Amino acid sequence: MNCNKGKHSMLDTITFDSGKKGPIFLVLGGVHGNEKCGTHAIGRAIMELRSGIFSLTSGKVVFVPICNPEAYRLNQRYYEVNLNRVVKKHEMASLYEQIIANELTGIIDTCDIMLDLHSYSSGVKPFLFVEYGTPEELAFAKAMRIENWVTGWNALYHDKKELWEGDTCTYAFDKGKLALLIECGQHDDPAAAQVGYRSIRLALAHFGLTGAFAADDEPPAPQVCKLHSVHVKRASGKLVKPWQHLDTVKKGTPVAQYDDGETLSSPVDGIIVMPVANAKVGEEWIFFGVPEAA
Ligand SMILES: [Zn+2]
Known part of the structure; x- marks a missing residue:
């Protein structure tokens, strides 16, 4: 080789x-x-x-x-x-x-x-x-x-x-x-x-480039989350709590607060995806998703 x-x-x-x-x-x-x-x-x-x-x-x-x-x-x-x-x-x-x-x-x-x-x-x-x-x-x-x-x-x-x-x-x-x-x-x-x-x-x-690789666990059944929307941070503000990827939220739950007073709420009954607590203005701050059948 x-x-x-x-x-x-x-x-x-x-x-x-x-x-x-x-x-x-x-x-x-x-x-x-x-x-x-x-x-x-x-x-x-x-x-x-x-x-x-x-x-x-x-x-x-x-x-x-x-x-x-x-x-x-x-x-x-x-x-x-x-x-x-x-x-x-x-x-x-x-x-x-x-x-x-x-x-x-x-x-x-x-x-x-x-x-x-x-x-x-x-x-x-x-x-x-x-x-x-x-x-x-x-x-x-x-x-x-x-x-x-x-x-x-x-x-x-x-x-x-x-x-x-x-x-x-x-x-x-x-x-x-x-x-x-x-x-x-x-x-x-x-x-x-x-x-x-x-x-x-x-x-x-x-893909057959090597022999088998022994994994020590059963292949899991996929849990699929379909992205619903992304919220781009438009000004300074904070997430209202240290959200974790895959946290579930109800529609209307406040998820972030801008310093100018505007509250961002979840647009769906769904799942928090890739929240970034320290996102800069103009960057993706938080995504929302919904569960989907695999
Ligand atoms: Zn990356």
């Missing part, structure tokens, strides 16, 4: 090639600079591949351990703009993340399947996003053995061009790839890196 360390102008890639036919599998970490679990998970996978703890039996795997190096160094979500809202080819790239997006999309173009590892602010359980409902996407998601799924991202963002120009998975799917984004756990939870590592191993096994 060959291992090549590539250096694009801003992004490091590490590639392992089995020398046999098979898919090109891409793993991303650190798309958001304060989300270290993917980088840690990738680091472990690289060391284990190099030391022969496991090996590829077909195809190639390409790792990008840190997709946003400047934000990673500063331990913040992004440097100038949220990378995972500007993933497209920018003809006139000027912002740091636009330049990164041009490189990252070039890397995604060369792969067949992508796994993008993230973490989130407030909550305990890992979850993943499914969007298209194709048999291949659902099989990929099921193979991850993660109970909580979130859907409806594209429907929520497709008319919000001021917030979103593209993300890793949407870009990959638009290019005919198969892709999955996993939120491995809370940013500072060491268990998130373990979820990320396990997801890499389960995915490589699922």
Whole structure:
């Protein structure tokens, strides 16, 4: 098995090639600079591949351990703009993340399947996003053995061009790839890196790049939450309590309070999704979702 360390102008890639036919599998970490679990998970996978703890039996795997190096160094979500809202080819790239997006999309173009590892602010359980409902996407998601799924991202963002120009998975799917984004756990939870590592191993096994990876638990029945709406913070204010991802709320329950007096209430009987207590003005503050049959 060959291992090549590539250096694009801003992004490091590490590639392992089995020398046999098979898919090109891409793993991303650190798309958001304060989300270290993917980088840690990738680091472990690289060391284990190099030391022969496991090996590829077909195809190639390409790792990008840190997709946003400047934000990673500063331990913040992004440097100038949220990378995972500007993933497209920018003809006139000027912002740091636009330049990164041009490189990252070039890397995604060369792969067949992508796994993008993230973490989130407030909550305990890992979850993943499914969007298209194709048999291949659902099989990929099921193979991850993660109970909580979130859907409806594209429907929520497709008319919000001021917030979103593209993300890793949407870009990959638009290019005919198969892709999955996993939120491995809370940013500072060491268990998130373990979820990320396990997801890499389960995915490589699922697509036949390695032998079987023995997971020690039963695959859970998915609990699907469909996104209903997103609230962007428009001024200074506070969440009324330390909401956790997957908390349930009744319609009309106050969830956040602006300093100018306006109260934000839940628009549905549903579920709090990815609340960000310290969101900046102009950023996503809280999402609402509703349970959906799997
Ligand atoms: Zn993220």
